[in-house]
Amino acid sequence: MNELENFTNTTFRLDGRVAIVTGGASGLGAYYTKALLSSGASVLVVSRSKKGWETIQDFATAGKYLVAFYQQDITADGSAQAIAERAVAEYGTIDILVNNAGIQIRNEWQDFKDADWRKVIDVNLNAAYYLSHAVAEVMTEHDGGKIINIGSMQSFLPGKYIFPYAAAKHGIVGLTKAYAEALAPHNIQVNALAPGYIDTLMTKALQEDPVRSVEILDHIPAGHWAQPQELMGTLVFLASAASNYVTGITVPVDGGYLLR
Incomplete structure (x- = not known):
């Protein structure tokens, strides 16, 4: 048998697949949702508010993609099961x-409140644990699936002003x-994607910082902040x-930031 017989460009297609994206209507999550829809998946967008829903719906309508929305606080008791x-x-x-879905709170170490620690850990880590568990119960029924966790450069590096986020x-x-x-x-393959420094509205203040922006750019071998599409x-x-034999890794998409 030709070793390429079962490999075509459709290997990267997601036709007939069903995806859940938490925080999938705004920020980088909107790009993840659009990527999955464009590749053929049907997507359930889960978010605490309806921000960005109309834009995603318009994108889906224009492309004749299937998208649904569910307003849910992912840290609430029973939310993981409800989402699944x-x-x-x-x-x-x-x-x-x-x-x-994720949040970040910045502060000096001595000024961090216990409530801030719990809030960030609940959204960024605990919710991922519980939702992965609930979804895995469904995936094991048909013996297959993909879980993709979104990490960060702080998956590898310290963050002296963002203790709970780094943790x-x-x-x-x-x-x-x-x-x-x-x-x-x-x-079921479980991997993580760790974005580097991305040009978004949330990072505008950092990009406009005359000191920090230069430090960051000098640290990126690719020489530029990434566009979300990257x-x-x-x-x-x-x-x-295409990634069926890839599991347990965290993939940095950082323009080489971690090389320096």
Whole structure:
């Protein structure tokens, strides 16, 4: 048999697949949602507010893609099970989960409040754990699936003003490895994507900082901040059959930032 017989450009397609994206209507999450929709997946967007829903719906309508929305606080008791049940009710199954929703709180170490620590850990780490568990129960029924956790440069590096965020993103790497090993016998691959410095509205202040912006740019071998679209291909790869023998890794999409 020709070793390329079963490999075509459709290996990267997601036709017939069902995905959940938390925080999938705004920020980088909107680009993940659009990447999955454009590749053929049906997507359930989960977010605490309806911000960005109209834009995503317009994108889906224009491309004749299937998208649904679910307003839910992912840190609320029982939310993980409710989200999984909603996806199954909408589309019949779950094939892909993107644990994207996240928050960040900045402060001097001595000024961090306990409530800030709990809030950031709950959104960025605990919610990913519980939702992965709920979704894995569905995926194991049909023996296959993809879980993609969104990490950060703080998955590898310290963050002296963002203690809980750095802890959570380091935790995402460990969570990814643990679920990857546990779910591998069920043909479920679990990986993480770690964005570098991305040109978004949330990073405008940092880009306009005359000192920090220069430090960051000098640290990126590629020589520029990434555009959000530059994350989309890696996300689709990790969601597709092209990555069926890839599990337990965290992929930096950082223009080489971690090399220096």
